[in-house]
Amino acid sequence: MLQKAGRRGLAEEAADRIRDAIFRGDFPPGAALREVELAAQLDVSRGSVREGLAILEREGLVQSAWHRGTKVIDLTTRDAREVYSVRAALEGLATRDAIGRVDLAALTRLVDAMARGLTEGVASEELLALDIDFHDTIYQATGNRRLIEAWQALRSQVYLFQLTRIRLGHNEYRAVVVDEHRELVTLLTRGQADAVTRFAEEHVHSALRALAGQLSR
Amino acid sequence: MLQKAGRRGLAEEAADRIRDAIFRGDFPPGAALREVELAAQLDVSRGSVREGLAILEREGLVQSAWHRGTKVIDLTTRDAREVYSVRAALEGLATRDAIGRVDLAALTRLVDAMARGLTEGVASEELLALDIDFHDTIYQATGNRRLIEAWQALRSQVYLFQLTRIRLGHNEYRAVVVDEHRELVTLLTRGQADAVTRFAEEHVHSALRALAGQLSR
DNA sequence: ACATGTCCGAATGTTGACATTCGGATGTCC
DNA sequence: GGACATCCGAATGTCAACATTCGGACATGT
Numbered sequence: 001m002l003q004k005a006g007r008r009g010l011a012e013e014a015a016d017r018i019r020d021a022i023f024r025g026d027f028p029p030g031a032a033l034r035e036v037e038l039a040a041q042l043d044v045s046r047g048s049v050r051e052g053l054a055i056l057e058r059e060g061l062v063q064s065a066w067h068r069g070t071k072v073i074d075l076t077t078r079d080a081r082e083v084y085s086v087r088a089a090l091e092g093l094a095t096r097d098a099i100g101r102v103d104l105a106a107l108t109r110l111v112d113a114m115a116r117g118l119t120e121g122v123a124s125e126e127l128l129a130l131d132i133d134f135h136d137t138i139y140q141a142t143g144n145r146r147l148i149e150a151w152q153a154l155r156s157q158v159y160l161f162q163l164t165r166i167r168l169g170h171n172e173y174r175a176v177v178v179d180e181h182r183e184l185v186t187l188l189t190r191g192q193a194d195a196v197t198r199f200a201e202e203h204v205h206s207a208l209r210a211l212a213g214q215l216s217r
Numbered sequence: 218m219l220q221k222a223g224r225r226g227l228a229e230e231a232a233d234r235i236r237d238a239i240f241r242g243d244f245p246p247g248a249a250l251r252e253v254e255l256a257a258q259l260d261v262s263r264g265s266v267r268e269g270l271a272i273l274e275r276e277g278l279v280q281s282a283w284h285r286g287t288k289v290i291d292l293t294t295r296d297a298r299e300v301y302s303v304r305a306a307l308e309g310l311a312t313r314d315a316i317g318r319v320d321l322a323a324l325t326r327l328v329d330a331m332a333r334g335l336t337e338g339v340a341s342e343e344l345l346a347l348d349i350d351f352h353d354t355i356y357q358a359t360g361n362r363r364l365i366e367a368w369q370a371l372r373s374q375v376y377l378f379q380l381t382r383i384r385l386g387h388n389e390y391r392a393v394v395v396d397e398h399r400e401l402v403t404l405l406t407r408g409q410a411d412a413v414t415r416f417a418e419e420h421v422h423s424a425l426r427a428l429a430g431q432l433s434r
Numbered sequence: 435a436c437a438t439g440t441c442c443g444a445a446t447g448t449t450g451a452c453a454t455t456c457g458g459a460t461g462t463c464c
Numbered sequence: 465g466g467a468c469a470t471c472c473g474a475a476t477g478t479c480a481a482c483a484t485t486c487g488g489a490c491a492t493g494t
Contacts, residue, residue, distance in 0.1 A: 009283055035476070045449045046437065046476090047264070051322065054271055059365070066226055066475055067455045074356065083364040093306040146299040149369050226477065252446070263446090284446055284485045407489045 002020075010044050010109065014052030017042055022061060022072055023163060033070045034064060059156040063158050069197045073157070075095045075164060077215045079132070083157050084208035090150055093202035099191045107185050110134045122216035124166040127177055132159060134181055165211050172210060227261050229267030236373065238381060239278060241291055250279060250287045276373040292381060294432045300374050301425035305418045307367055311356050312401070312417035316408045319358035324402045327351045332395045341383040344394055347374060351398055375411055380411070384427050390425060397423075 018038065018145035021027055033053060039046045053070045056205050058060045060083075073079065114130050132155070139151045166173060188195045235255065249422045250270060254264045270287045273279045277300075281287035291360055306381065331347050349372065356368045383390060397420050 011447090028351075032475095034474095036474095037286065047450090049450060050476090051271070051447095054268070058275055060366075064476095068457095069476065083362045085314075085369055086363045089310040090303075091307045093302065143298045144302065146371065148301045149277075150303055150370065151223065153370070154363065207281075228477090249445095251444095253444095264478060264480090281446095285487090286445065385489095415436090 009051075010048040011051035013053065014038070014042055014044055014049050015055040016053060018049075019056060019059075019061060023057075023159065028074045029072050029160075031041055031072045033072065035069075037108065056156075060153055061156045061160065073160075075215055077163065077212050079150060079157075080161055080208060080211055080215060083154055084166060084204055084211075087151075087154050090147065090154070092197040092201040093134070094131050094142050094144075094147055094151070096193050096197045097142040097144065097147075098138045099188060101143070102138055102188060104185065104189055107134060107181075107188070109183045110137070111178060111185060114181065117172060118178055124171070124173060125163070127174065128162050128166065129178060131162075131181070133195040134184075160164060161211055162207075164213070165214060168200070168214050170210070170214060176206075178208075191205060198211050226268075227265040227312055228272065228429070231255070231259055231261055232272040235269060236276075236278060237267075238265060240376065244289050246377075247291045248289045248291050250289065250396060252286075256273065266291035273373075277370055278373045279290040289378075292378065292432055294429050297378055297425060297428055298433060300371055300378065301421055301428075304368075304371050304375060305421040308334075308352070308421050309418040311352075311361075311364055311368060312360050312405070313366075313410050313414045314359040314361065315355045316405060316410060316413060317358070319355055319430045321402065323354055324351060324398075324405070327354070328395060328402060330396065335391060335395055337352065341388070342380070343388060344391065345376070345379050345383065348379070348398070349392060350400075360362050366384070378428055379424075382431060385428070385431050387431060393423075393427075 018027075018033065018167070027033060035046045035049050035053070038053075039049045040048065053062060053064065057064055057070070062070050062072055110133055114127055117127055117130070125154065136155075137149075138145050139148050162173070184196075184199065184203065187199055190196075218424050223266075232328075235244075235250065235330050252263045252270070255270075256266045259266065261273060270279060270281065274281055274287070277290065279287050282301055318384055331344055334344055334347070356365050359365070379390070401413075401416065401420065404416055407413075
């Protein structure tokens with residue numbers, strides 16, 4: 001079973017580059033993303049950049065206003081609460097629907113990779129990538145396109161929040177990643193819908209609590 | 218307290234026109250939306266139409282593929298299940314968060330208007346508009362921008378599904394609209410979080426069940 | 435009949451030039 | 465000094481021409 005290749009246009013390419021630049025810290029939260037500037041750097045026309053920025057806006061990574069340009073989103077605690085409360089609702093639905101469909105072996109592999117990385121002392125950024133992969137796998141398993149799209153509209157924001165959480169130096173993320181995801185796999189294996197749903201929601205809420213104290217405002 | 222005026226560009230204008238045309242039935246599900254054709258009819262450039270279609274894609278009303286154009290979405294039962302299961306999760310969250318914040322008087326006015334319309338025999342389309350207004354009010358009351366955006370990504374699709382449900386002639390929609398929304402207001406007034414959440418979810422699921430039997434495939 | 439190869443028209447993707455809008459700097463009046 | 469009007473540069477919004485891609489029609493060979 002092959003994954004569809006799907007050729008991409010310049011707009012998606014541009015979106016990828018700009019997204020990476022934001023994650024890399026080149027454009028900190030609140031920074032302006034000027035179309036001409038980006039077009040020159042990426043060597044594409046402004047139109048393509050414009051469409052790329054529209055894609056990032058769908059992901060909630062940037063916001064734009066009429067004749068006022070596009071900026072990287074801010075990271076207030078209010079934004080965090082918004083993102084994580086919606087995410088909790090989605091995560092509960094996704095995890096429940098994934099029962100019996102998700103590839104448990106793949107999830108186990110990801111958790112094992114986390115555990116290995118943890119003892120070997122890899123950067124938290126890499127653990128975070130595995131973390132996101134883990135949840136992607138669950139969403140994909142549901143086969144619900146709308147659910148996946150709703151998750152994608154939050155995904156980049158979650159990533160950005162967790163990145164700052166990591167970069168602010170709090171290492172307590174490393175303490176819980178493995179255990180919580182391992183527990184999720186166990187519950188998914190047992191297949192008790194209510195317990196899985198509740199734990200998935202709690203998993204998200206606890207991440208918010210850990211984050212909330214560290215943000216401005 | 219005034220609503221911000223917010224000048225709009227041609228893209229949003231175009232999106233509005235096209236959306237209306239779809240709801241009006243000018244472009245039935247599956248129909249192709251050709252950029253040149255629309256640009257000529259709306260008397261704007263293709264670029265603006267393109268952006269307008271991108272907005273509609275965010276709302277899930279249309280789908281586009283690379284070099285293959287944009288089409289109105291299909292209405293399979295699978296799509297209905299997807300939309301309504303995500304909606305149920307959002308609706309549960311929104312209704313719970315709206316407790317104590319939502320303008321109960323406004324909701325009551327809307328339900329009364331439905332009841333009046335029902336006895337006076339207005340078209341189901343108008344009841345549907347009030348129905349959507351009702352839920353918009355709840356989402357707005359939460360003040361959660363991400364939640365509102367997630368709802369907007371489903372809103373037009375819900376509208377389209379309900380429209381076809383109405384147009385296929387089943388009048389059982391009229392039988393339950395008023396009662397279910399009246400009950401929602403009652404529960405919101407009491408403010409019991411769990412009961413409200415459960416009922417809001419059930420409200421959505423029952424709409425799906427009523428719809429499911431009437432769609433192709 | 436079936437599969438494969440090749441054209442060609444139609445539609446979308448991309449681009450650079452032109453028009454419009456914003457918001458701060460400056461100037462003016464009271 | 466503060467409120468208001470007026471400019472101006474920088475950035476975005478809009479447009480129409482050019483480039484690329486798709487997928488069906490037709491042809492060809494098996």
